[in-house]
Amino acid sequence: MNSTPCGPLTSSEEIPAAGFGALPRAGRLLGKELATMNERREKMTGMRKIIADNMRVSAQIPQALGALRIDMTALLSCSEKLKAEGRGVSMTSFLLAALGQVLRENPSLNSRFEGDEVIYYDEVNAGVAVANDAGLMIVVVKGIDRKDLFTIDTEFKGLMQRLRAKKLRMEDITGSTVTLSNLSKEKLQMFSSLITNQECLIVGMGGVGKEPVVIADDQIAVRSVANLMVNMNHIIIDGMPAARFLEMMQERLEHPAEFLVPSTL
Template structure:
């Protein structure tokens, strides 16, 4: 029986914390396959098994603090046909092996969160602090992590999976802006006290996916000075056209006709007129994207959002966009999006009206420089001008909210672009055929 011991984690390190076991009792493991992840106050490390065999006993569970050299598990080794063990000569190797630090550990205590019951593959069960720290360092979004095929137990992401993905990553990392560092004086304002009533209030720890979302939002706000402009739009023509064509579209294509493809078409046309809204910032350079790739934020059953992308939207008719929107939304809900489905967006829209919101102040999806929020469509009495003069009529109205990066998008460009999107919606061609 092979004794698998806590390896040395470097000089002056006498103990480590078990983050996760990637195998359980009864599982077979190959030599050099990662068996567990451990952490010290300085590093996270993946610990491979030096032998092939079946795990017969695990002596310490997750979050246990174990001294170096302590037996963690027992492995029944794979043997030669003659019965001689293949790993006798590896016992001393395991006994004396030292695991090299894989990456600087950040906020260890913050990342040790309890596992939550989440149906998505990217959950506490599959995102280790090591993977999170690599993702933060390499500017990997949650959406990208979600599409990487894990080679660990039950599809779990391992360090090698992430690095292999980065080698073949198509979207250029250089175009992702880095936050500017300012020499700010530390604040002397005391941290506000949070009143906690024992027995009434409760504490809910952020899971790791929510922590990554929070970090990405903070990163965006720190990187881009956000400005939000608003516009009220009369979308009566759009509503009437959809009502007249949704049944036909359902019968012809077997799919629902939503407002989203109409919004995407209006935005793509406006970007053609104002190409400097379709850019990214790389230090002192502005990268103007030739393709117009519209990202759409889609709500998942878990409550999180994922941004799938309609590529080259300006070159597609509304029928093609509608079909693609439905396909991407369905794939997102079933966690079947491909890596290419979520990469390369140059502008994002978020339909906050889906949740009943009148308007929103969206946070820019880095490395883009603008994002458009679409509010709920509501019928209201409005004053309109007709051949007979001003009249009051019932119209379908909607608010548009454009948040933009004031480093490169000034008020004139942002306002002009927003007005063009509104004009495209108000002047929607009701004779459009599907």
């Protein structure tokens, strides 16, 4: 009789001597309880099938995750001031504005691979992951490296309106060179996104929450903080460029009046 850390295996439970390869299919390992339960199977179609196919491709890409804590206090204050002035800007638009600036200064990160070639782009088109009834979709804000915060916000909100009205055009969902997943309104603090479209980077923002933080002169203050994550495509870049990318994003997000909206505050 064989044994496991949880106790001995009875003869009826023992794995064949030939090993797992001798099992007819993985489903046979589900156990007696599941084997006797009623089940319902649905073939994946439409958006769910597209997502599944894309994720299978993405899973083959060697990728690594990096993260940095961001003090979002100044940005949230900036957002509230703009809202009071009648110029409310979404958190996603702040992230896109910072992303456009950083990639403009680091054009090698605005890229993707195809076969044995790396393709570099002279315009930053950001795909934004958004959830809707059909599943996960990517809407694309074009040319964020050449547009200011308010233009980016107007275009992003226009995309969201067309998404809700189910009037998205092909150019609204194609042509991304980098992808952003913003979960700053959720409780989830850390997550790893899968790279899409063989791009160099996918950027994620976790939930914003209040925490005690050590500030100047070793004082402790309650600040609004969040994790900024980047999954890098190890085929294209190594760890150091990704680390510098996060640091440059941190600088812009923590000093929005200086970098993102200098003419308004």
